Amino acid sequence: MSSSEPVASRPDRSPQAAHTWLMLSLTFSTGISDGVAYFGLGGTFTGNMTGNVLLLGIGLAPGTHLAVLSPSLAVAGFTVGAALAGRALRDEVGAWPRRTTWLLAAVAGTLLVLGAVVVTLDPVPRPAQVSATTVAATAMGMQAAVARRVAVKDVNTVVVTSTLTALASQPLSGADHTAGALRRFLAVALLLVGALLGAWTVLARPGLGFVLAGLVVAFVTAAGERRTHRG
Numbered sequence: 001m002s003s004s005e006p007v008a009s010r011p012d013r014s015p016q017a018a019h020t021w022l023m024l025s026l027t028f029s030t031g032i033s034d035g036v037a038y039f040g041l042g043g044t045f046t047g048n049m050t051g052n053v054l055l056l057g058i059g060l061a062p063g064t065h066l067a068v069l070s071p072s073l074a075v076a077g078f079t080v081g082a083a084l085a086g087r088a089l090r091d092e093v094g095a096w097p098r099r100t101t102w103l104l105a106a107v108a109g110t111l112l113v114l115g116a117v118v119v120t121l122d123p124v125p126r127p128a129q130v131s132a133t134t135v136a137a138t139a140m141g142m143q144a145a146v147a148r149r150v151a152v153k154d155v156n157t158v159v160v161t162s163t164l165t166a167l168a169s170q171p172l173s174g175a176d177h178t179a180g181a182l183r184r185f186l187a188v189a190l191l192l193v194g195a196l197l198g199a200w201t202v203l204a205r206p207g208l209g210f211v212l213a214g215l216v217v218a219f220v221t222a223a224g225e226r227r228t229h230r231g
Helices: 004-009 014-040 049-060 069-089 098-118 126-150 161-169 175-202 206-229
Strands: none
Touching: 014 126, 014 175, 014 206, 049 069, 069 098, 069 126, 098 126, 098 206, 126 206, 161 175, 175 206
């Protein structure tokens, strides 16, 4: 038996590891987008629909005076984006089919164009704020549907509530549990750092954050395509 045979018989875990890092990168981009939208475009989330539903519910209460149009349109846009991506991927085979690349490319292009438009506005008028958050939320819905298809455990790229629950409640003993805890911690940390960076870019121009998020998604798109279809 040649020395190469045992190595060849080992399970190749590199595709899953690569997908994990790519989905963590998308989580980072979501944090940037949400930081820009919430801090610089009227207090609406583009990826965290739980937050938007809560904002909408509070805004509907008498006397709260919170805007309801922007979170409503963001939830609608996110739903449409997720539905379109889910339908596109429904009959595809594998964790990263070719349509995954095209969908993420559409997300990246949307964010880049949106950022280029918003960066020219100073200040950003309210109608443009609502339009920008709706378009970005639609892109995030597409991204979330793609992440659901790639299916990296505890990394759905848009929210971390379940990730925090798993991180706090599951034991850390064993290599698999330790790796899972690290993955969950990174998901939370990258969303936080992304939001911090997105909010910081608002101090210069709000559109810069969308451009940065688009570049991150573009990198993920190219890396995922190369990693999966390079043969």
